[in-house]
Amino acid sequence: MCKTDHERGHPMPSYTWSDVRKHVTKDDTWIVIDGLVYDVTKWKYKHPGGQKMLFNQAGQDCTVGCLSVWVSVCVSVCVCVCIGCLYVWVSTELMKDFRELRSTVEKMGLFRASPWFFGFVMFHILAFEFGGWFVVYYFGTSWLALLVAALLLATAQAQAGWAQHDYGHHSVFNNSKINKVIHIFLLNFFKGVSSAWWNYRHYLHHAKPNTIRKDPDIRLELFFLTGKVLPVEFGKKKKGFMPYAHQHQYWFLVLPPLLLPLYFTYEVPYFLWSRKNYVEMFWMASFFVRYVVMFQPFLGIGGALAFYLFVRFIESHWFVWTTQMNHIPMDVDYDEDLDWVTSQLKATCNVEQSLFNDWFTGHLNFQIEHHLFPTMPRNNLHKAAPLVKSLCEKHGVNYTCKTLFGAMKDIVG
Known part of the structure; x- marks a missing residue:
């Protein structure tokens, strides 16, 4: 049993990860936030990000994901659907450092807009x-x-x-x-x-x-196959009708x-x-x-x-080249239940900073920082970039930054 929850006034039951991962259907959906287990089967219909967003996280630890995307609403409302805690909940060193980094950028005032x-x-x-x-x-x-x-x-x-x-x-x-x-x-x-x-x-x-079946922005298989997994899958099953071997040519049209x-x-x-x-x-x-x-x-x-x-x-x-250059050339795969930082860094890359690049892309050239801190005002993203890069270097996480032309070229590649 977990120790007494001050809001409930009585001990909470504990669950293992094996228990949590049994509840991953639309009619039975559990998630984990900060080591606490939530049954969001009914509440997911009220979630401001939409029910599908929570269902995509079913059976997973979405602590930082929730913190970054609607956590204030999620935690405040989810109190009523908290059903227990994990028997063992361990946060990795990377995620511990990321929490400290988030606290640091908050103290720096980088979440205050100009x-x-x-x-x-x-x-x-x-x-x-x-x-x-x-x-x-x-x-x-x-x-x-x-x-x-x-x-x-x-x-x-x-x-x-x-x-x-x-x-x-x-x-x-x-x-x-x-x-x-x-x-x-x-x-x-x-x-x-x-x-x-x-x-x-x-x-x-x-x-x-960049998660197959869960990210609508990469649902392009009617015309294009992105990443390394889908082309193999479509080839083996002989799916699709487009001449995918030439997609780099008809992309422009x-x-x-x-x-x-x-x-x-x-x-x-x-x-x-x-x-x-x-x-x-x-x-x-x-x-x-x-x-x-x-x-x-x-x-x-x-x-x-x-x-x-x-x-x-x-x-x-303008829109397609700018929005896709940060994602399409990166890893595209099925959900591997990775931690927040690793999953965002595998799917995003940056483009070099310049006055023109910042204006032309609406500061989406700092896609990595934007994905790690979605509510950070875009004009502050460049201030967080050196700190994020140091975090990645410390933990051996790939931090990719390209030229504007190079990033666009890589889409076709």
Whole structure:
């Protein structure tokens, strides 16, 4: 038996890892946080990251994962579903050092956002958006004017994509409601996507990056096979219908140009409609109304929508290359139940810091630090990088950093 729990007032039963790992189905889900065992079978439906996120952690120690992704909510609510503790719970030296590192960066104030930085980010997004409209208004609809306008608008949309990422991770304001409102404004109204859809996909990605069947961002097997495991599996079972041996060639014609203007245009409305999320559907529709109002006087309704697709086509290249260069070239495998630090480092890599790289990638060039500390404001990630690198060197964990061109080249490789 565990020693007395002060909140329960009576001894708690103890379990072995063998006991915990028997409860890994959707109808019977246990997880471990800080050596305590939680039955989240019913509560997982209320989890802010979605039930699938917790189910992906079933039978595992998700202490630091929970700490990094919604731990405050998870622990406070999970008290009511704590059923006991592990008979033996040992934290590795790596995880002990990581906890100390997290405490250090908190004391350094790296989880406090700069209002000046995020104020400038928002201002320059709106400036690019206005600039795109103004070019068409002032110079007309010649091919050159439309091209310049499209580049400005695509820049605004790409930078808004990086900005919404900050609010989606609740790394700007301490008040989660304010973060959520601005997140919906940027994604639904400004970009015509969906906050709920993004949350669903992105939290799953962070909990199990590059994990087959658990990370939606690598569910590409309809067209592409990533990593070293899936190609062998598909080859042996003769699965799939694409000429995967040539995927490095047709990549340029499929994912970068078509992900945003084609696939996401279908997936996002389907996601909202299937969940009857009519509020977000309304705000998403308001984006298209806004776009037509902005450009209908110059291009007509059909022309405005065609212009929108062209802007998305440009942005899609920017988005795909930037987001995939940190993950696709790294290890892609089934869930090996690794500790938090090792699992994140195997699936992520950094890109060298420069003023341009930071701006162009929305500071996602510090993907390692972002995955280890998802709620850290992005302008502070570079300050945590030397400490994380020292931790990795101490424990022999690979810390990969590439040039911007090299990281993009490795996608094709």
